Amino acid sequence: MRLVGRESRTERDQPGRLDAGPWPSTFLRTPDGDATLGGVSLCAIAGRFGTPSYVMDETDVRRRARAYKAALPDATIAYAAKAFLCRAMADWIRTEGLSLDVCSGGELALARSVGFPGERIIFHGNAKTPHELHEAVEYGVGRVVLDNLPEIARLAVLVPLGKRQKVLLRIVPDVLAGAHAAIRTGGEGQKFGLSLVSGDAATAVHQVLGQPGLELAGLHCHIGSQITTVEPFQEAARVMVRQLAHIRDTHGVVLPELDLGGGHGIAYLPGDHPLDPRHYAAAVTSTIHDHCTALGLPAPRLTIEPGRAVSGPAGITLYRVIVVKRQGSTTFVAVDGGMSDNPRPSLYGAPYTMSLIGRRTTPIKRRVTVVGRHCESGDVIAENVPMPADIHPGDLIAVAATGAYNHSMASTYNLTTRPPVIAISEGTARLVVRREAPTDLLSREVGL
Numbered sequence: 001m002r003l004v005g006r007e008s009r010t011e012r013d014q015p016g017r018l019d020a021g022p023w024p025s026t027f028l029r030t031p032d033g034d035a036t037l038g039g040v041s042l043c044a045i046a047g048r049f050g051t052p053s054y055v056m057d058e059t060d061v062r063r064r065a066r067a068y069k070a071a072l073p074d075a076t077i078a079y080a081a082k083a084f085l086c087r088a089m090a091d092w093i094r095t096e097g098l099s100l101d102v103c104s105g106g107e108l109a110l111a112r113s114v115g116f117p118g119e120r121i122i123f124h125g126n127a128k129t130p131h132e133l134h135e136a137v138e139y140g141v142g143r144v145v146l147d148n149l150p151e152i153a154r155l156a157v158l159v160p161l162g163k164r165q166k167v168l169l170r171i172v173p174d175v176l177a178g179a180h181a182a183i184r185t186g187g188e189g190q191k192f193g194l195s196l197v198s199g200d201a202a203t204a205v206h207q208v209l210g211q212p213g214l215e216l217a218g219l220h221c222h223i224g225s226q227i228t229t230v231e232p233f234q235e236a237a238r239v240m241v242r243q244l245a246h247i248r249d250t251h252g253v254v255l256p257e258l259d260l261g262g263g264h265g266i267a268y269l270p271g272d273h274p275l276d277p278r279h280y281a282a283a284v285t286s287t288i289h290d291h292c293t294a295l296g297l298p299a300p301r302l303t304i305e306p307g308r309a310v311s312g313p314a315g316i317t318l319y320r321v322i323v324v325k326r327q328g329s330t331t332f333v334a335v336d337g338g339m340s341d342n343p344r345p346s347l348y349g350a351p352y353t354m355s356l357i358g359r360r361t362t363p364i365k366r367r368v369t370v371v372g373r374h375c376e377s378g379d380v381i382a383e384n385v386p387m388p389a390d391i392h393p394g395d396l397i398a399v400a401a402t403g404a405y406n407h408s409m410a411s412t413y414n415l416t417t418r419p420p421v422i423a424i425s426e427g428t429a430r431l432v433v434r435r436e437a438p439t440d441l442l443s444r445e446v447g448l
């Protein structure tokens with residue numbers, strides 16, 4: 001059986017070999033029609049914790065973290081918390097020795113709650129509030145990534161006398177990459193970063209170097225998301241190394257760090273080719289090395305910030321089918337979740353792979369559109385996907401690669417309650433984030 005072979009292969013050579021399609025590396029179909037994740041029956045999980053539920057494979061997350069460390073042993077690997085964060089995840093990232101990117105006071109508070117070391121935190125954001133900057137300095141975050149000119153002085157006044165806050169400058173390298181316009185962040189004419197073209201980047205370098213409370217550790221860029229080839233990263237690296245040389249020539253300082261952001265693509269569909277960390281590492285480090293040599297610069301210490309690539313493939317969502325309805329030429333399969341737990345199809349037209357689990361099915365397939373329960377016709381999970389022709393209410397559906405930007409982007413639209421997060425490790429499932437209850441929603445209602 002194909003998936004058995006995949007599992008034994010992944011077990012054998014620890015990090016690496018995580019390129020086995022959209023399902024987590026420990027996902028297995030069993031002959032009775034069920035499926036297991038990390039050795040635990042998904043039917044049993046649905047029975048015990050209900051649906052919809054996010055299921056995260058801790059083993060798979062840790063393997064992906066280790067694969068990055070193995071590919072780039074001299075770099076800082078900073079997991080981008082916005083992809084998926086809960087206390088358990090922060091703890092896995094901490095114990096794997098990775099750093100953590102946060103971009104809000106909320107993410108920082110969660111990191112603090114598990115004692116995530118401040119020096120391993122990078123604080124991002126294009127509109128950090130003065131209060132958030134204060135909290136970042138107070139907790140002693142290792143790097144603040146400055147995104148605009150006003151926050152240079154705002155941050156500087158918060159640093160206690162005699163101390164220095166390390167900062168990176170987010171530069172717009174004008175490299176366009178990413179699966180959708182909404183997640184292309186490396187070009188001119190979008191809201192992030194300091195423009196080279198307008199001169200803001202040069203002004204920022206000058207201003208930061210003039211602030212005794214700030215230490216300019218290096219440059220940062222993040223060109224987009226769900227990028228599956230290395231060339232855009234190499235192009236960004238070339239632009240950034242040229243800027244490091246330009247800063248040396250202008251100011252006589254050699255900045256020690258270069259942060260190339262995240263955006264590493266994963267497989268959502270069976271034929272997709274994710275960005276391989278080893279391929280990325282080889283291509284990007286040689287590009288940096290060659291350009292630095294040519295410009296007479298020492299190679300900077302590299303930081304990368306994968307989010308989706310660490311958590312995305314490790315998670316699945318379980319839904320229960322509520323209704324199967326034929327309307328016009330389309331068969332709609334409506335489930336007990338939808339755009340409130342996975343807004344990505346309606347936001348970006350993102351595709352997903354799914355499978356009916358929990359029973360033997362007819363081998364005959366028919367094309368269906370899997371939709372959610374929300375009051376929008378755009379509330380789709382996947383259009384025109386093959387499902388067993390005998391799909392009916394009560395069936396369980398597992399959706400692959402929902403470990404990133406699902407839990408973190410979930411809403412309570414229609415006052416539905418957000419799903420729990422179930423973590424799997426060592427053959428057992430445990431609840432790490434409980435299901436939201438209507439009383440949670442009502443507890444915020446403090447007046448009429």
Ligand SMILES: *Cc1c(COP(=O)(O)O)cnc(C)c1O
Pocket residue numbers: 080082083101124222224225226261262263264305306307308309404
């Ligand atoms: C979103 C983001 C990331 C992570 O992006 P992925 O596509 O999840 O890898 C990393 N760095 C910054 C600055 C980001 O905004």
